[in-house]
Amino acid sequence: MVPNVKGFFDSATNTISYVVSDPKTNKCAVIDTVLDFDMAAGRISYGSADEIIDYVRSNDLEVEWVIETHVHADHLSAAPYIQEQLGGKLGIGKNITVVQDVFGKVFNAGTAFERDGSQFDALFEDGDTFTIGTMQASVIHTPGHTPACLTYLIEDAAFTGDTIFMPDFGSARCDFPGGSAEELYNSVQRIFELPDDTAIFVCHDYKAPGRDEFAWQTTVGEQKAKNIHMGGGVASEDFVKMREERDSKLGMPKLILPSIQVNMRGGHLPPAEDDGNHYLKLPVNRF
Numbered sequence: 001m002v003p004n005v006k007g008f009f010d011s012a013t014n015t016i017s018y019v020v021s022d023p024k025t026n027k028c029a030v031i032d033t034v035l036d037f038d039m040a041a042g043r044i045s046y047g048s049a050d051e052i053i054d055y056v057r058s059n060d061l062e063v064e065w066v067i068e069t070h071v072h073a074d075h076l077s078a079a080p081y082i083q084e085q086l087g088g089k090l091g092i093g094k095n096i097t098v099v100q101d102v103f104g105k106v107f108n109a110g111t112a113f114e115r116d117g118s119q120f121d122a123l124f125e126d127g128d129t130f131t132i133g134t135m136q137a138s139v140i141h142t143p144g145h146t147p148a149c150l151t152y153l154i155e156d157a158a159f160t161g162d163t164i165f166m167p168d169f170g171s172a173r174c175d176f177p178g179g180s181a182e183e184l185y186n187s188v189q190r191i192f193e194l195p196d197d198t199a200i201f202v203c204h205d206y207k208a209p210g211r212d213e214f215a216w217q218t219t220v221g222e223q224k225a226k227n228i229h230m231g232g233g234v235a236s237e238d239f240v241k242m243r244e245e246r247d248s249k250l251g252m253p254k255l256i257l258p259s260i261q262v263n264m265r266g267g268h269l270p271p272a273e274d275d276g277n278h279y280l281k282l283p284v285n286r287f
């Protein structure tokens with residue numbers, strides 16, 4: 001069974017958020033939402049999240065889960081805003097604690113910042129299962145891009161986050177703290193073990209040479225045959241070499257500093273200071 005999947009493309013960050021709903025019960029999960037952020041002005045807005053909220057309401061869906069594939073480094077999560085408006089439990093990978101530990105130090109977040117994942121309602125481990133209405137969902141730990149990355153398999157649809165991109169674009173960078181090209185390769189092999197007709201929904205798309213439209217849906221079979229970084233039986237050593245060479249030339253994502261500070265807190269801003277305002281830090285010379 002393939003669930004109802006609606007993708008929402010955010011052109012500012014090239015992110016695709018998903019609403020995955022059960023045709024039988026109208027229960028749904030919302031995956032990888034985006035909070036709009038104007039870096040120059042330090043201003044947050046809710047246009048992208050409101051589109052999702054409108055879709056959920058106008059289709060009479062009921063949100064059971066608000067889930068993240070990982071701590072994103074290129075956009076702020078709108079999960080708390082979505083939860084406030086629509087309900088649902090917030091879930092992420094258990095290794096969020098590793099990410100919180102590393103970036104708690106980078107941002108000198110102090111002891112008030114809990115590094116135990118307690119900002120989330122559920123911390124998923126490899127093999128965990130949960131339901132969305134009558135749909136079965138399971139969790140595959142797919143580290144490599146980050147140590148906490150998960151793939152959610154919901155019936156016959158896999159939400160791979162940044163573990164693999166469209167076949168003509170390839171794969172995500174593995175050079176963030178705790179990332180590993182070798183681990184990413186192994187994670188993708190696990191996705192390749194799923195049946196060939198399993199749908200794959202990716203978290204980002206940037207088009208690709210020869211393709212003028214954004215795209216976000218593919219299949220396991222197509223990835224195995226055609227992924228330009230991982231397909232056709234590429235060996236681990238060759239992938240790792242290619243990935244590390246590419247990563248060494250990449251600049252930091254535009255929104256990495258605000259994104260991680262917010263996303264490591266489950267999408268919440270750091271606590272307000274004594275003047276009642278929230279501030280985001282820019283650690284100097286740390287990246």
Ligand SMILES: [Fe+2]
Nearest residue numbers: 071072073162
């Ligand atoms: Fe990412």
